[in-house]
Amino acid sequence: MKIKSLLMLAALMMVAAPIFAQTPGGSNSGSGLLVPAFAMAIASGMCGLGQGKAIASAAEGIARNPGAAGAIRILLLLGLAFIESLALFTFVKVG
Numbered sequence: 001m002k003i004k005s006l007l008m009l010a011a012l013m014m015v016a017a018p019i020f021a022q023t024p025g026g027s028n029s030g031s032g033l034l035v036p037a038f039a040m041a042i043a044s045g046m047c048g049l050g051q052g053k054a055i056a057s058a059a060e061g062i063a064r065n066p067g068a069a070g071a072i073r074i075l076l077l078l079g080l081a082f083i084e085s086l087a088l089f090t091f092v093k094v095g
Contacts, residue, residue, distance in 0.1 A: 036094035043090035050083045 058076040062069045 039094045040087075040090055043087045047083050047087040051080055054079050054083065 054076060058072050061072050
């Protein structure tokens with residue numbers, strides 16, 4: 001399982017590196033909206049998966065220990081804000 005994850009990460013890095021590359025003059029080579037849309041789609045999808053996992057883990061934690069619901073809820077909201085900021089940073093970078 002770790003090898004599969006490592007290979008997936010390596011493939012993603014090879015695909016993601018040219019997305020943010022610029023020509024030497026700093027101008028866009030005419031890619032239009034395709035590259036920013038692709039980057040935003042990846043960022044939004046990954047953030048959605050991360051948020052789903054965070055919410056599922058928080059719900060499981062509250063179910064196991066209802067007394068810690070307040071602390072879990074605060075940390076959940078903080079984590080969701082950080083995860084959502086990743087998509088917003090991508091939007092600002094490629095937009």
